[in-house]
Amino acid sequence: MQYNGIDFDTYFKNYPDANGYFGKYGGSYISPELQKAMEEITEAYFTICKSSKFISELRRIRREFQGRPTPISYLERLSSSLGNVQLYVKREDLNHTGAHKLNHCMGEALLAKYMGKKKVIAETGAGQHGVALATAAAYFGLQCDIYMGSVDIKKQAPNVARMKILGANVIEVTHGLATLKEAVDAAFAAYTKEYKDAIYCIGSVVGPHPFPMMVRDFQSVVGIEAREQFLALTGELPDAIVACVGGGSNAAGFFAGFLNDPVDIYGIEPLGRGEKLGDHAASLQYGTEGVMHGFNSIMLKDENGDPAPVYSVASGLDYPSSGPEHAFLRDVGRVKYDVINDEQTIDAFYALSRLEGIIPAIESAHAVAYGVKLAQKMGKGSVLINLSGRGDKDMDYIIEKYGIR
Ligand SMILES: Cc1ncc(COP(=O)(O)O)c(C=O)c1O
Numbered sequence: 001m002q003y004n005g006i007d008f009d010t011y012f013k014n015y016p017d018a019n020g021y022f023g024k025y026g027g028s029y030i031s032p033e034l035q036k037a038m039e040e041i042t043e044a045y046f047t048i049c050k051s052s053k054f055i056s057e058l059r060r061i062r063r064e065f066q067g068r069p070t071p072i073s074y075l076e077r078l079s080s081s082l083g084n085v086q087l088y089v090k091r092e093d094l095n096h097t098g099a100h101k102l103n104h105c106m107g108e109a110l111l112a113k114y115m116g117k118k119k120v121i122a123e124t125g126a127g128q129h130g131v132a133l134a135t136a137a138a139y140f141g142l143q144c145d146i147y148m149g150s151v152d153i154k155k156q157a158p159n160v161a162r163m164k165i166l167g168a169n170v171i172e173v174t175h176g177l178a179t180l181k182e183a184v185d186a187a188f189a190a191y192t193k194e195y196k197d198a199i200y201c202i203g204s205v206v207g208p209h210p211f212p213m214m215v216r217d218f219q220s221v222v223g224i225e226a227r228e229q230f231l232a233l234t235g236e237l238p239d240a241i242v243a244c245v246g247g248g249s250n251a252a253g254f255f256a257g258f259l260n261d262p263v264d265i266y267g268i269e270p271l272g273r274g275e276k277l278g279d280h281a282a283s284l285q286y287g288t289e290g291v292m293h294g295f296n297s298i299m300l301k302d303e304n305g306d307p308a309p310v311y312s313v314a315s316g317l318d319y320p321s322s323g324p325e326h327a328f329l330r331d332v333g334r335v336k337y338d339v340i341n342d343e344q345t346i347d348a349f350y351a352l353s354r355l356e357g358i359i360p361a362i363e364s365a366h367a368v369a370y371g372v373k374l375a376q377k378m379g380k381g382s383v384l385i386n387l388s389g390r391g392d393k394d395m396d397y398i399i400e401k402y403g404i405r
Contacts, residue, residue, distance in 0.1 A: 020209020099389030126316030127159025129203030204247025205323030223257020361389030
């Protein structure tokens with residue numbers, strides 16, 4: 001399929017290019033020393049992703065350990081409350097550890113093992129990536145250091161406990177806003193010192209090349225499964241698909257299955273408390289081009305051009321940039337990016353819980369809210385939403401802040 005001059009039949013061969021660029025976005029903006037480490041990772045990744053031994057080992061892990069394929073559920077009661085549009089969810093909440101993050105963590109940890117590394121290092125926001133990586137580290141017998149902002153540590157206490165039970169060191173980051181961006185800074189700084197023995201397992205499709213490509217590839221299992229399952233279930237493709245976008249990993253993997261299809265694709269960013277800088281984390285909506293954490297993309301900047309303070313009720317979405325592939329797909333027009341605020345998210349959180357018996361992660365509830373809004377606008381057809389995770393981690397926080405509705 002051709003779309004605004006881009007050939008989506010051959011898209012995955014051409015994007016990113018050999019230097020990690022999706023158009024002008026992506027690349028690798030790091031010290032020469034770290035660049036060497038990234039080249040080593042890129043080389044190892046290209047070797048293992050062509051190795052039938054690695055591919056069959058990852059497939060076995062996904063089946064026997066992660067519980068894949070995750071199903072698609074039809075949202076019967078929510079759909080009938082909206083009229084003539086059928087809503088479906090891809091159930092990444094049922095992936096082991098309760099979110100999509102394990103899809104790339106098992107791949108990254110398998111790569112670490114192949115490269116002879118002893119330790120995995122990462123940051124986490126909502127704690128889902130940290131839990132997933134701690135799980136992968138336990139599975140493969142690797143040490144695991146997770147950097148997490150003190151605000152998120154407080155907000156996501158159950159995930160902090162899970163990481164510790166799984167044997168990870170949770171290292172508290174107290175500077176700045178003490179959320180995801182600062183955690184990434186700290187994890188990056190640690191990796192710079194430890195790259196000989198450790199591998200940095202980034203939590204999304206962000207960071208220097210090869211991470212945006214590698215994480216998307218590991219996550220594409222979600223989109224590939226979803227496309228096959230939806231066709232088997234309904235005999236057709238969905239009219240539209242929706243995913244939330246923080247760094248953008250669940251969306252990139254989900255979208256990968258449908259980019260070459262006549263399907264409308266929507267990526268949803270958090271509008272938080274409103275449009276004022278500092279009240280949201282909708283970088284693709286309000287940001288400008290810039291370099292952060294080793295990659296060029298669209299980011300929210302303060303008056304000095306530095307990453308701006310951001311906010312969302314969802315810890316996993318409050319990051320001042322998004323992956324370079326999303327910036328590219330936005331410019332090309334293949335994916336439409338839109339926003340959902342905190343209040344709409346909480347309404348969707350309760351609607352999915354009450355009408356369908358599924359408590360969504362507060363990140364995923366952004367996508368559910370948009371799916372509902374889209375259904376009301378479309379009037380007929382079908383919408384498939386990526387339910388990136390389950391909401392157990394958010395329950396205490398939501399009850400404390402919003403009460404039982
Ligand atoms: C359940 C869930 N969904 C979505 C996200 C956002 O990350 P990404 O945009 O990389 O999928 C997170 C991040 O922690 C998450 O925990």
